[in-house]
Amino acid sequence: MLFADDAGYSDFGFQPDTAEDMRSLTPHIDSIAAEGAAFRAFYMSACVCSPSRAGLMTGRYQQRFGHEKNIPPGYMKGGMDLAEATLADRLGEAGYETALVGKWHLGYPDPYHPNERGFDWFMGCLQGSRPYLEMEEPTPHRVLLRDRTPTPEGGYVTDRFGDAAVEFIEKEREEPFFLFVSFTAPHGPLQPRPGDVELPELASIEKKRRRNYAGLVKAMDDNVGKVLAALDRAGVAGETLVLFTNDNGGQTQTAAVNLPLRGRKGQLYEGGIRVPAALRWPGVVAPGTVIEAPAISLDLTPTFLAAAGSAPEPGAKLDGVDLTAALRGDASGPLAERSLFWRRSGSAGPIAARRGRWKLLLNDRSESPELFDLVADVSESSDVAAEHPAVVAELMAELRAYEAGLMEPLWP
Numbered sequence: 001m002l003f004a005d006d007a008g009y010s011d012f013g014f015q016p017d018t019a020e021d022m023r024s025l026t027p028h029i030d031s032i033a034a035e036g037a038a039f040r041a042f043y044m045s046a047c048v049c050s051p052s053r054a055g056l057m058t059g060r061y062q063q064r065f066g067h068e069k070n071i072p073p074g075y076m077k078g079g080m081d082l083a084e085a086t087l088a089d090r091l092g093e094a095g096y097e098t099a100l101v102g103k104w105h106l107g108y109p110d111p112y113h114p115n116e117r118g119f120d121w122f123m124g125c126l127q128g129s130r131p132y133l134e135m136e137e138p139t140p141h142r143v144l145l146r147d148r149t150p151t152p153e154g155g156y157v158t159d160r161f162g163d164a165a166v167e168f169i170e171k172e173r174e175e176p177f178f179l180f181v182s183f184t185a186p187h188g189p190l191q192p193r194p195g196d197v198e199l200p201e202l203a204s205i206e207k208k209r210r211r212n213y214a215g216l217v218k219a220m221d222d223n224v225g226k227v228l229a230a231l232d233r234a235g236v237a238g239e240t241l242v243l244f245t246n247d248n249g250g251q252t253q254t255a256a257v258n259l260p261l262r263g264r265k266g267q268l269y270e271g272g273i274r275v276p277a278a279l280r281w282p283g284v285v286a287p288g289t290v291i292e293a294p295a296i297s298l299d300l301t302p303t304f305l306a307a308a309g310s311a312p313e314p315g316a317k318l319d320g321v322d323l324t325a326a327l328r329g330d331a332s333g334p335l336a337e338r339s340l341f342w343r344r345s346g347s348a349g350p351i352a353a354r355r356g357r358w359k360l361l362l363n364d365r366s367e368s369p370e371l372f373d374l375v376a377d378v379s380e381s382s383d384v385a386a387e388h389p390a391v392v393a394e395l396m397a398e399l400r401a402y403e404a405g406l407m408e409p410l411w412p
């Protein structure tokens, strides 16, 4: 599982409306979609980093256990609920060797450390971001750890994550294995690899911030290429499911581009929650598959467990569905019928639901909800609530039922 951070919806070559300056910068990531499936409406369960990762790891709407806001830097009073099983726990139970490379952002105290949450092997940082270049005195949450041991600074962080992933595949791996490569790229700071911005494909980008951002994306793609090549060399590419996606909508303040989607990281418009996603699964997913139906990060736990020949433990209250049938080309499965939900900042904050073509959005609880037809209007430019009062009433009722199962945020 290859994971980007804050990347723009349209900043990858395999996307339907790729930004012109990014068309040739992501060949390795694009190859995953070409050899497998591209999702056209893949969502994360949150519009910012830490809650999105909590949903991804647990397979549950993270607001159910109060993980609704980013964990503040240095916060020592909690982390991702210890009562929740993680995808790594579940795959470990299924006999998988498990590794995390890169960003964690799900808690700083030791009980919340990746090694305590199902990962046998860890190389990365606990905090949500850090400089890509060497730090003089890295803090304990920003230093790169090998399990719990700080490693010396040195080298470009995205390259170090790629190298660690290759090291795991080539030297540390037992089979079967689950490797989560959680890049900090292209989250700020905008520090491309020294020298890269002189490359023709980057030098031609006029605006400096966009050029530097593109450098972060290119370095990530180079390292995705290293991981894919390591799978080939190890002889396991033909029996390995590879997913690429991104933790929340693009951060336009660091020059990410989400167009034609409206909005950005931190918002419940599509630009904050709909992300690029590609999945390669030899023998299961036909090359060039396109999945139009809405899917969500919460679906990955049941999907990966099915791929592992396992199943959720009895009593697991998962919120997603197994995507295998849809990946095999069956458009009649549960994806079209179910509703998806988002909430940010507790019971007074924005809330949204999507079912089929419709999306209901309440950005301000004191105002009337907006309704968008995402098939006709992916840019959410035209509120059609007044024309479809029955749809509004149904989705409002679903939102109330969803919200009744949530807690208030556990930290500020």
Ligand SMILES: [Ca+2]
Pocket (backbone or CB within 6 Å): 005, 006, 048, 049, 187, 247, 248
């Ligand atoms: Ca993020």
